[in-house]
Amino acid sequence: MKYVYHFEEGSKEMKNLLGNKGAQLSEMTKIGIPVPPGFIISTRACVEYLSSKKINDEIVQQVKEAMKKLEESTRKKFGSENNPLLISVRSGAPISMPGMMDTILNLGLTDEIVENLAKTTNEWFAYDTYRRFIQMFGSIVNGIDENKFEKIIEEEKKRENVKKDQQLSVNALKRIIMHYKEIVDVPPPEKQLFMAIEAVFKSWNNERAINYRRLNNLPNDLGTGVVIQAMVFGNLGNDSCTGIVFTRNPANGKNNLYGEFLLNAQGEDIVSGKRTPLSIEKMKDIMPEIYDELNKVAKNLEKHYKDMQDIEFTVEKKKLYILQTRTAKRTGMAAVNVAVDMVKEGIIKKEEAVLKITPNQIEQLLHNQIDPLAKKKEKAIAKGLAASPGAAFGAVVFTADDTKAYENTILVRPETSPEDIEGIHVAQGILTSRGGLTSHAAVVARGIGKPCVVGCSEIFIDEEKKQFVVGDRVVREGDVITIDGTTGEIYIGILPVVKAEFTGNFSELMNWAKEFKKLEVRANADNPEDAKISQDFGAEGIGLCRTEHMFFKEERIRAIREMILADSKEERKKALSKIEPYQKEDFKEIFRVMNGLPVTIRLLDPPLHEFLPKEEKEIKELASFLGVDESSVREKIENISEFNPMLGFRGCRLGVKYPEINEMQARAIFKAMIESKKEGIKAIPEIEVPLVGDVKELVMIKKIIEKAAEELNVKRDEYKIGTMIEVPRAALTSDEIAREADFFSFGTNDLTQLTCGFSRDDAGKFLPLYVEKGIYEKDPFQSIDKKGVGTIMKICVEKARNVKQNIEIGICGEHGGDPDSIEFCHKIGLNSISCSPYRVPVAIISAAQASLRHN
């Protein structure tokens, strides 16, 4: 039975036998990349060991033979004092698995060998390496508590009065080694090797690994491979070096080697920052042949892996070794440029380019970012939830009104409410101390693409004093801060901001994505500005236009309140007739921007008390405006309040009880449509009834809308009537509802609240813990909970399509902009998604990727 494979014998297809790491090293070897030589003990050997509880003779024999071959190819000798072969021993399962033994470096060292190593390299390095080896060996192979080693080091640091390990003297390292050896027995090299191999085998069945497999539903009988590889040293003189190189520029994607290296050094030296590395460009002068070879290797790896690589290398005495290569991290801009360039270079196809961009990279691209260099120097004073991406700075203000008091402002509130809308528009950014990623501030900010950080519980706001406290620092109105909505960080002062920038490659990529996607991508937009932005970003219509946001402007809110507090239908109608012209104008403006594209308009949805004043002053004003006494206004406000407003008198329930409200809205829509037509604008309204739970509700509201249309001579095929699917009951009875609806739109925010039984306003008390404990994989308000909400969505789609094959079904919750959710929507066969204007490109890419992945 063959248990041991040299890298030359394997390939990336042999993962099951060689483990992931071993297969990758084999693959690189196969395509001629100069990796340090080595071999793999196969997973088969591990399985055999686990059943027999010993490493059988055949395995021992094969390992010894492989070691011999390794000695030959490296021209070193394992256990030799003069020319020692040092090796690394690593575990490598077919599926990478935290909790298993990882790596022992420099195996093969002994007291005698280290002395020689100290002479040929440098003393500090040699003894530090030996110290590390003993520590790794002791803790991993012998299972000695890490703390014991740390304690020994701490004592030496105290003794030498230094803070960092690197500051210890060589003598200190020697003393440490002495103390280590009091608790760790360092056997001769061959014994080291087999003990390490056995430790790797055993680690397959340690508790953490078993738990991990159970939780992730992975098989228990795969076993792990053991990768044994020669160590190479970049610190053997000035013909040696070590470095990190990107195959292209990770900041902008330009096609040049990019990176740095250090002569006569080991990898740690670059990270520790003790010496300043040189730009990789300099290598051209110092070791031109190596540079050329590196360049070739880079091209080779890129072609082979079809992506930009991040490569670690070491040169040991003029010989280049590649230690590791992996897909390179990059900025959004680089990602786009690299992908499009690679298509042009013939390395990848358009489909692959589209699949290569992460939605997050697209998102990054659209917003201003704090200069990464600046972020390295400045420390954030607090961190909240990254609610809406982008960077913004401005003077701190604490009320919506004050946002006009300075040129640039950051609005800081405990949480925002619909009354703050104007302030949110005016400010450069929003910061709240409460609320989650779907709180009011977060939703509105994302909707208008404004940087926003929410739930920053580290800051304590004192609204009266107009200041907030964080730690022992007081930030007062007018003080300038910078917020990073991409990361949730808050900084004092102005940090340099890198402007969002679109290259030609971006629009090329977006065009490819549009070609591949099946889902129609629309935007949620309540006003002409947002409608315009979403169209510029490629939206194919408006998927959700919330009429209530229009109600908060000052001149309207009074009439709304008058309507809400009316005692009779007549009074209500009178108040509504004041609002109608405003609504009509709003719709007209949106129709103008969206000329020829569909606009889904949702009828009034929120509970009426959201429109009523909360503060004494406002109540007084309202009473005097209505000519009634304050106490009666207060009483009505109280009567209209609710225990669970989310489950209260809202949505189409308003229209069922007060048909005149929807009547007014329908009239405003149709009048806007007619007037637009006269101006040569084609309006395509799709009127959406919210919170339907039973088809009869839809039928009632539908009649109101159709009557308004008839009275204004609008034909039935000039508009559509559909419904939100946000109440579980609607999803469950979608067959009945489909018969009466031209379209459905999943309101997954409310559908999630109701299906999971938690309010997004209150879930902050337990939802983070739930995600942490893995009860929910992700926050279900950010990414569709496929198991619960997804199941009910599938039921809904199936039932509806059963009675109306071609009914248009979309989604317009916050999830419409989430890549994972978009993929799900594609898979269950929705027709469209709708998201905030600034997420349209993300949605287009995600839709294209979903389509390419699941045809």
Next chain:
Amino acid sequence: MKYVYHFEEGSKEMKNLLGNKGAQLSEMTKIGIPVPPGFIISTRACVEYLSSKKINDEIVQQVKEAMKKLEESTRKKFGSENNPLLISVRSGAPISMPGMMDTILNLGLTDEIVENLAKTTNEWFAYDTYRRFIQMFGSIVNGIDENKFEKIIEEEKKRENVKKDQQLSVNALKRIIMHYKEIVDVPPPEKQLFMAIEAVFKSWNNERAINYRRLNNLPNDLGTGVVIQAMVFGNLGNDSCTGIVFTRNPANGKNNLYGEFLLNAQGEDIVSGKRTPLSIEKMKDIMPEIYDELNKVAKNLEKHYKDMQDIEFTVEKKKLYILQTRTAKRTGMAAVNVAVDMVKEGIIKKEEAVLKITPNQIEQLLHNQIDPLAKKKEKAIAKGLAASPGAAFGAVVFTADDTKAYENTILVRPETSPEDIEGIHVAQGILTSRGGLTSHAAVVARGIGKPCVVGCSEIFIDEEKKQFVVGDRVVREGDVITIDGTTGEIYIGILPVVKAEFTGNFSELMNWAKEFKKLEVRANADNPEDAKISQDFGAEGIGLCRTEHMFFKEERIRAIREMILADSKEERKKALSKIEPYQKEDFKEIFRVMNGLPVTIRLLDPPLHEFLPKEEKEIKELASFLGVDESSVREKIENISEFNPMLGFRGCRLGVKYPEINEMQARAIFKAMIESKKEGIKAIPEIEVPLVGDVKELVMIKKIIEKAAEELNVKRDEYKIGTMIEVPRAALTSDEIAREADFFSFGTNDLTQLTCGFSRDDAGKFLPLYVEKGIYEKDPFQSIDKKGVGTIMKICVEKARNVKQNIEIGICGEHGGDPDSIEFCHKIGLNSISCSPYRVPVAIISAAQASLRHN
């Protein structure tokens, strides 16, 4: 083609052809009941008329022949002045349908004939009959507005200065007829007949009838029959009479004829109350042969229809005619006695007896009732929702504390909260001005079988003044009122109350029901008293024992509050250790009562803020008890408050975050179990985890419980662990959850709130309107919404049974006591239902009926 059928030719099976009414009259004729003779024009004729728009010659011919035969059998002549045959013409469709033409009586009258009728009967009766005939004919056949007739009558009443129609003089009636004839043309008898027939045919397609069919999904092409029957007169002398008779006593069920009659009178005379009728017993003396015949007819009808009948009869010149028979209304007591007696008499089988009792009748039987006679005399001052049946009287009090201030009290509150529990127990009855049938007061009152009226919005409570106002009447603390929880009525003073009484027949019937039912019937009980009552009523276990109700007793609530406001796990544990002994004792007492029967104990469920004080005084007390300052208590209370508590931090979410709470509860349960065992009591706890939405929550809490059991050496088969199914997501992922659960219990209150998307505390603003408009057939909080909630329940049961065939599934929401819902639960294959103790007999009967109907 045969279009016309004499009563002798039909039977009850021929509904489609003869219509319901015609088929019934035929059936009676067939079994020898003396009904006035007549015939039916079939639905086929109607369908023919509706397509040809005329009554064809064949139909005309057959009607004329049938009239001839009718003249022969009545020995009267249609249109004759001396011996006129008068007839009634009625519509009668296969399915009874409001909105269609109903009845024209005394057709065949003319000016000439009425004069003769006046001579042979009495003048007033004759002219009043004629007046009515013209009015019916005019409005039904000619479509004249009823108001025109009413106006004419009103003028005559003014002229004679009388208030009631009956007080008009004969001359007035004659003047009215004169005026009527100015707007109605009274044709000769034969024309009257055919015009009436045509009117019946046409009424099939009037708007109301069409709407009715559309709404109820009835076919449009059935057509209606026309029933033509000879009129008979009980006012043709002292050998004539009219009366109403029950085949048994409707009050107590005794097997004697029961009823009353009036000599020389028509049916209206009994109803109008102008003359006092005689008891039917008297007939034995006055017309013994008729009494005997009536008695025989009664027995005959009972045997034929297998039920107690309510019979209208007329004797015309010594000849008995049965005008109508129908199933008699009866009290609960009568219903039980009649059903059991009929089994003994061999008329029906046990199964039929069980099916004959309505659940409402059982309910009535269990509660004191206001004497029906007293209710006829006294007027209610207000009417609310009948929340918990039974009658109670007492002094009005406005706080829970004051319930002890008088011997009998009625607790009057705007609404109740958990803090009022003790007061609710002490008071004789509860009256609230707010809240619906599932409000706190309603649920608690039903749970303990206490009369309760809720949502009585006509009363205005002033808590400070300790009074309520209704209309212009002020009711102060100490004033005595009587409430009727069966009807929702409120009376001033004490009304006589009829005590609930159980006969031997009741337990006999219940035993039969237990024999037939498949569902296990349990009760919701939180304390030993309720547990005892439910057992007496036949409960087979406790299906829901809510631990939190135990927390409100004075000595405990402090420790609870201490626990809630704790800052650390240690503090929480300290407070919990104070509560544990109380919980243990509570469980022990319940176990003792339920010895050997299963007790489902639900772990802590409500949001914690429900336990916190609301009033300033209480907050002060709590702060001083905890030794902290008030503002910090207030701050914590505010932090813990929620926007939508129903969707908040509650249920198993509490246990996931604070495992120590459930740990304490599990320990208390197991300790109680162990101590019970020592006393020879067998405790069978089934521990229930509330508000589970994902199996992982259940797994976490399960571990806590199992650990507590292990530590106390309780074996795993001595208790069960299950979960409530109340979150839609749990129902949708029931396969996963079933793997970890020993049992499920549907919490249909919350499941309804979440599936339909409305809070039961707020739905009062629209739900009544929704039921009124037919959007929901019934209040979904009273009766399971089968279309929505029922669908998700079915999905849940199927998925769960797929992975665990025998998992026990029950229901414990308010719906567990609703007959319709019980039937549904039986049909979808649940194992058990649980309801309030006082509804156990209702549930048993309903379960038996469901089993008999669907097996």
